[in-house]
Amino acid sequence: MKLAVIPGDGIGPEVVAEGLKVLTGVLPSVETTTYDLGAARWHRTGELLPDSVLRELRQHDAILLGAVGDPTVPSGILERGLLLRLRFELDHCVNLRPARLYPGVPGPLAGDQAVDLMVVREGTEGPYVGNGGLLRKDTPQEIATEVSLNTYFGVERVVRDAFARAMRRPRRHLTLVHKTNVLVHAGQLWSRVVEEVSMEFPDVSVSYTHVDSAMIYLVTDPGRFDVVVTDNLFGDILTDLAAAVSGGIGLAASGNLDPSKANPSMFEPVHGSAPDIAGTGQADPTATVLSVGLLLDHLGLPDAARRVEAAVAFDLATRQPGSIGRTSAIGDRLAALAAS
């Protein structure tokens, strides 16, 4: 297995080191190549993602990314020039974001709310395509547009992926989240595709929720969701809330997948580079380790993936309340548990 590693900035390298510890513990044959991308490289060279690096990344089976970003880089530069460019170039149409509130983890909601959902966020279309512009800039007549592009091709493949995932989960339920009563054109396409693909998955029950109502349900009744399929922007918004109600983005894993496997998929914690705690050993590598679990599953190693997730569940359930483990201590423990 050839893995490209992009440690990135801030705590990125620290959490990635622990993720690799766990990965090599369950899969000793991993061959890694490290790529220096992110704020540091941009400052040094002005480069975000050189074509030659992109070509090399394509030669790998998967990519593990820590976190990129730094307050010294203007907003949008790394996001569009590196993170989104990777998603678009490598056709990462499925942005996979599980949200599970593990036993022992304090959530922000009162009462006993079970959260265990899997969001399949579309990753290469919608309002993220960069299509839009400014007319009469800097005048009182200025107009700014943003165009959301949605294709049958693009929607069908993520909806199909979401149904297949729902089939593998005990509840076999899929919820489409959209705003079909207002965004009628995109809404029609999404609804039609879900209806069509559902014919092939008669065992999956299907429901629909407007994105605004979904916000309410995520804090009052998150247990109603199993697999959620949604567009790029709604998915961005929804997965941050789903992460918040399952213990915070500090624990949230993600995979940017090309289900066709023509391109390597990329796995990364949802959290940022947290420059304020970089180098202090306080970063929690759990989200990265869970992302390694998604990576193993994607590469066809479900048993190894399950061991990694079980290690995290065990560790979270038994961590001393209030004690913050050191980054490497958590990594050691998770690696030992997963390999045992």
Place this chain on the structure above:
Amino acid sequence: MKLAVIPGDGIGPEVVAEGLKVLTGVLPSVETTTYDLGAARWHRTGELLPDSVLRELRQHDAILLGAVGDPTVPSGILERGLLLRLRFELDHCVNLRPARLYPGVPGPLAGDQAVDLMVVREGTEGPYVGNGGLLRKDTPQEIATEVSLNTYFGVERVVRDAFARAMRRPRRHLTLVHKTNVLVHAGQLWSRVVEEVSMEFPDVSVSYTHVDSAMIYLVTDPGRFDVVVTDNLFGDILTDLAAAVSGGIGLAASGNLDPSKANPSMFEPVHGSAPDIAGTGQADPTATVLSVGLLLDHLGLPDAARRVEAAVAFDLATRQPGSIGRTSAIGDRLAALAAS
């Protein structure tokens, strides 16, 4: 004061009756005309908002709407043909949505979270304009687009309104919520306008939050928000979550305002027509009464508005836990408190 009343469907007429009780208690000179619009009329006549009715509505100082909708009407019909048409025709550019967790109201968050924010949601632009289409419908080559339109004219007036509101609140803080790192064109316009208008309001402190992060903050640290200004779609999503963390949409008020006062503004509870409890006397009219408070404030009667809000605060703080008042009993109590 000439008030147009649209009771609507389901519990709409029930909550509106209580809203009017409170309104006439503090402002005996109100002259009301009732308009039959909503699911019932659509079923009977096929009409949503006849031009003649729209012309009559324009002759009023304000509109009070209960709720429209019924499961028998296909999704989108009443939303676009009636609710959104009213917002667009009457130039309701400021969609005002306060979210306050009143003492005595159980919220969904653990711990003691204070919520007291005011969302100024743009109401006539963004992805709500209906601009978009379907190409090669029903084929594997189908493409659906949605265009978000944002104008300097449209953004400036709501940003100005939001700053003016921030000036009248003790904390004088304004947060722009957007997704400027991805929706760069609209993001540039919104950021530039906020920066520009902020020069005229040096006493208002300004911050910016991405819409996805805003979701997290709303459940982990809602107290950081004072006035929030945001676009139509982000505002739709954000205000449902803000309502959820302040006791539910059952208590959420809203005003659709034309700050220029060229058109009557419209006030409505955020909740729907709840056909399941219609006629049972269980509907809580509090959100409608709070909307009446916004109406009074908009019409230049801040003292009366304050009395209505204080009545609600007192009532909520002293309601017996677990007891659900009857609709009219709550209305009577609120009317008596507000008039006293």
